[in-house]
Amino acid sequence: MDQPPSSLTSTQLTAYFAFTEVSSLLRHAVEQQLRDAGNLSYVQFQLLARLGDSPDGQRRMTDLADGVVYSRSGLTYQAQLLEQRGLVTRAPSADDERSVVVTLTEAGRDILATVFPGHIEALHHLLFATLSDDDVDELARILGRAAEHLRATPPRSAAPRRRKTSPERAAP
Amino acid sequence: MDQPPSSLTSTQLTAYFAFTEVSSLLRHAVEQQLRDAGNLSYVQFQLLARLGDSPDGQRRMTDLADGVVYSRSGLTYQAQLLEQRGLVTRAPSADDERSVVVTLTEAGRDILATVFPGHIEALHHLLFATLSDDDVDELARILGRAAEHLRATPPRSAAPRRRKTSPERAAP
DNA sequence: TATTGTTATACTCTATAACTATA
DNA sequence: TATAGTTATAGAGTATAACAATA
Numbered sequence: 568m569d570q571p572p573s574s575l576t577s578t579q580l581t582a583y584f585a586f587t588e589v590s591s592l593l594r595h596a597v598e599q600q601l602r603d604a605g606n607l608s609y610v611q612f613q614l615l616a617r618l619g620d621s622p623d624g625q626r627r628m629t630d631l632a633d634g635v636v637y638s639r640s641g642l643t644y645q646a647q648l649l650e651q652r653g654l655v656t657r658a659p660s661a662d663d664e665r666s667v668v669v670t671l672t673e674a675g676r677d678i679l680a681t682v683f684p685g686h687i688e689a690l691h692h693l694l695f696a697t698l699s700d701d702d703v704d705e706l707a708r709i710l711g712r713a714a715e716h717l718r719a720t721p722p723r724s725a726a727p728r729r730r731k732t733s734p735e736r737a738a739p
Numbered sequence: 740m741d742q743p744p745s746s747l748t749s750t751q752l753t754a755y756f757a758f759t760e761v762s763s764l765l766r767h768a769v770e771q772q773l774r775d776a777g778n779l780s781y782v783q784f785q786l787l788a789r790l791g792d793s794p795d796g797q798r799r800m801t802d803l804a805d806g807v808v809y810s811r812s813g814l815t816y817q818a819q820l821l822e823q824r825g826l827v828t829r830a831p832s833a834d835d836e837r838s839v840v841v842t843l844t845e846a847g848r849d850i851l852a853t854v855f856p857g858h859i860e861a862l863h864h865l866l867f868a869t870l871s872d873d874d875v876d877e878l879a880r881i882l883g884r885a886a887e888h889l890r891a892t893p894p895r896s897a898a899p900r901r902r903k904t905s906p907e908r909a910a911p
Numbered sequence: 912t913a914t915t916g917t918t919a920t921a922c923t924c925t926a927t928a929a930c931t932a933t934a
Numbered sequence: 935t936a937t938a939g940t941t942a943t944a945g946a947g948t949a950t951a952a953c954a955a956t957a
Contacts, residue, residue: 573856578879579867585882590762592889595808608923628939636767641925643940665933665938687747695751697888702881707750709874710757716869717764780946800916813948815917837915837956 593693600689605682610635610645612682615654615671619679624671627660631669654678765865772861777854782807782817784854787826787843791851796843799832803841826850 575583594609601607607615617634618624632642646669649655654675660666671679695703747755766781773779779787789806790796804814818841821827826847832838843851867875 573859575859575862575867576875578872578875579862581883582875582879583862583866585879585886586762586765588886589882589889590758590766591808592886594762596889610924629937636763638926639939640927640941644924647940660938663934663938667939690747690751690755693889693892694755694885695747697884698881700750702884703748703750703754705877706881707754707757709870709878710754710761712869712874713866714757714760714764717761717768717865720865782947801914810949811916812918812950816947819917832915835915835957839916 589694596693597686597689600685601682604685605678607678607682610637611649612686614642614645614649615675615679618655618669618671619676621671624676625668628657628667628669649675761866768865769858769861772857773854776857777850779850779854782809783821784858786814786817786821787847787851790827790841790843791848793843796848797840800829800839800841821847 598609601609601612605612613635614631617631618626628639628642628646631637631646632639635642637645646655646657650657652674654672656670656672657667658670660668698706770781773781773784777784785807786803789803790798800811800814800818803809803818804811807814809817818827818829822829824846826844828842828844829839830842832840870878
């Protein structure tokens with residue numbers, strides 16, 4: 568049903584509260600596992616995992632920043648930390664001297680390998696243990712659609728701002 | 740391709756990634772709305788909302804901390820900020836002189852009233868716009884179960900720690 | 912002694928603005 | 935001029951430990 572924009576159905580409220588609760592508790596637990604298993608923050612894990620996903624283990628700084636919705640400076644800070652620990656290297660790109668290419672090192676892969684099993688195990692214990700296969704199917708379908716929608720929806724009030732990647736003409 | 744996950748199905752992975760993405764984007768958008776509409780952080784909003792939920796607009800510090808999974812000191816910090824803005828008051832409890840009762844003020848209720856409509860509207864736009872009623876039902880059911888499970892599942896490695904509220908007998 | 916809450920403190924993280932260099 | 939990234943800096947937030955007061 569369509570509602571006046573100032574109310575939610577009770578089911579919507581239930582869904583929202585459950586979502587935030589799962590999100591918060593799961594995030595908390597995962598952060599702790601990552602910290603215990605590899606002394607990684609969630610953000611650092613995301614960055615390493617992104618690099619691990621790349622076929623050559625490399626990404627440009629900007630591409631990494633886009634994925635994690637970070638400010639450039641925030642990413643520089645995290646990249647420095649990871650570099651100091653020897654988990655990544657940074658070098659200017661051959662294509663474009665302005666760009667910096669971040670590369671996952673062997674040590675970085677090792678850390679990922681150390682952390683992954685516990686990560687997955689935690690998801691089993693915390694999230695999937697009580698869900699049926701059908702539930703997981705539904706979840707993937709519904710949240711997949713929601714994610715797609717969110718990705719395509721610009722933050723409304725911040726609309727006239729310049730986006731990071733998209734080359735919009737600036738409305739002065 | 741991804742690395743072969745040791746024991747998650749591809750649907751589970753899809754569901755997990757979609758969940759984290761929705762969680763992250765939604766949280767980001769909601770935080771911005773709360774900041775814009777009422778200059779509130781997400782945590783501050785949660786605290787005020789919790790107080791607003793209470794019939795008399797009051798809660799003990801410890802009860803508030805439990806709900807938000809915070810350290811005591813972190814809660815004290817936030818409560819100070821809210822008190823400075825006149826959104827809550829703090830006073831020793833009559834029942835137990837050790838306890839501090841936090842009370843939502845008129846100004847606090849006003850802020851909640853100011854912020855709520857936009858909050859709900861954002862949820863409409865961002866989350867519920869693309870979901871059918873059945874989807875929302877499913878989401879509420881599935882995540883409700885997951886939340887219940889998470890709530891009941893103690894962080895495994897931190898198990899032998901004392902919990903905050905539950906009067907367990909401590910296993911020595 | 913155990914519980915409630917505050918304080919002191921140190922640390923992590925994030926964003927903004929100014930800056931350098933390449934395109 | 936526009937883009938990629940770094941640096942300087944400042945601010946919010948969080949947790950740990952020591953502490954005071956009450957039960």
